[in-house]
Amino acid sequence: MTALPMQSIKGLIDKVDFAGKSFISINDMSNDQLLNMFELARNLELFNRDKIDLFPGAQAALLFFQPSTRTRMSFQTAMTRLGGAVISEANPQVTSSAAKEESLNDMIRCVAQYCNVLVLRHYDDVEAREAAKYSSTPVINGGWGHWEHPTQALLDLYTLWRKFGTIEGKKVVIAAADLIEARTGHSMAYGLARLGADVTLASPKASKVPEEVTKRIREELKIDIKEEFDFNKQTFNELISDQDLVYLPGCSAPAGATAEAFKKIMDDYFVQHETLDAAREKGHMIYVTHTLPRRAGEMDLAIDDTPNQLAFEAILHSVSIRMALLASILGN
Numbered sequence: 526m527t528a529l530p531m532q533s534i535k536g537l538i539d540k541v542d543f544a545g546k547s548f549i550s551i552n553d554m555s556n557d558q559l560l561n562m563f564e565l566a567r568n569l570e571l572f573n574r575d576k577i578d579l580f581p582g583a584q585a586a587l588l589f590f591q592p593s594t595r596t597r598m599s600f601q602t603a604m605t606r607l608g609g610a611v612i613s614e615a616n617p618q619v620t621s622s623a624a625k626e627e628s629l630n631d632m633i634r635c636v637a638q639y640c641n642v643l644v645l646r647h648y649d650d651v652e653a654r655e656a657a658k659y660s661s662t663p664v665i666n667g668g669w670g671h672w673e674h675p676t677q678a679l680l681d682l683y684t685l686w687r688k689f690g691t692i693e694g695k696k697v698v699i700a701a702a703d704l705i706e707a708r709t710g711h712s713m714a715y716g717l718a719r720l721g722a723d724v725t726l727a728s729p730k731a732s733k734v735p736e737e738v739t740k741r742i743r744e745e746l747k748i749d750i751k752e753e754f755d756f757n758k759q760t761f762n763e764l765i766s767d768q769d770l771v772y773l774p775g776c777s778a779p780a781g782a783t784a785e786a787f788k789k790i791m792d793d794y795f796v797q798h799e800t801l802d803a804a805r806e807k808g809h810m811i812y813v814t815h816t817l818p819r820r821a822g823e824m825d826l827a828i829d830d831t832p833n834q835l836a837f838e839a840i841l842h843s844v845s846i847r848m849a850l851l852a853s854i855l856g857n
């Protein structure tokens with residue numbers, strides 16, 4: 526691919542038509558906006574290990590109230606690659622005035638004055654959604670409570686789109702020991718369903734995707750989405766044998782009892798590399814991705830060295846798509 530002239534990149538930014546907007550849910554963008562942003566990201570891939578001075582003088586503020594490696598660092602990378610600057614609070618409960626009981630509303634109201642775009646990760650989605658109303662600058666959801674993590678879904682949708690050239694008609698299973706708390710799974714279910722994928726949600730029945738999500742997809746968006754429950758290792762591997770993508774949203778709980786319980790149930794949703802090998806030998810590729818971080822025993826690491834693995838390719842794409850998102854919000 527050769528680099529487009531700056532004017533053409535600016536044309537692609539205009540086409541997304543999202544300048545000045547907040548990105549709080551994956552549903553804040555129309556299908557056309559998502560697809561136009563994928564096209565913009567594809568043209569920005571040339572700069573994800575380089576720099577394009579589209580926004581000198583622009584500043585992003587990153588406020589992360591939960592631990593993060595990928596979301597925080599890839600936003601930081603993306604903003605820097607676009608020629609902008611970043612200010613960051615990686616542990617605000619300790620190092621910011623949140624430690625002095627400052628409300629999130631006040632904090633957002635103040636930090637918004639320092640930046641052109643604000644990325645927030647927070648453990649409480651209700652508090653985060655309320656606080657976003659106090660921002661005078663666009664807000665990006667970097668993972669809120671158990672509700673949504675729309676930029677993770679963006680990068681996974683983009684990776685799938687890059688792999689196949691389309692998302693329409695692709696068979697995808699979203700599987701986890703707990704889909705109630707899988708904020709990435711919720712955003713991804715919306716995005717996949719809206720872009721025409723054939724989606725199956727697989728989990729224990731007791732921890733299925735909240736009805737708020739499935740009802741919205743079925744009743745408001747009028748899109749069919751399947752739910753299947755209570756697998757064991759064998760039945761799960763039978764389910765995935767004709768899929769195009771197995772999507773593992775993982776568990777965002779810190780180390781401890783919740784994470785241990787999650788890992789135990791994941792034995793029943795364990796993708797065996799033999800299933801992928803057998804399909805590949807018959808000419809069918811089942812891609813597997815995990816949103817990361819993953820825990821020991823949650824995934825067959827033998828998959829990492831096969832062409833089926835997409836998780837690390839997605840990491841590279843995460844920079845381009847976050848560049849595209851920031852550029853779309855910052856506008857021309």
Ligand code: CP
Pocket residue numbers: 592593594595596597668677816817818
């Ligand atoms: N996938 C994801 O959100 O990773 P981090 O928690 O490391 O940001």
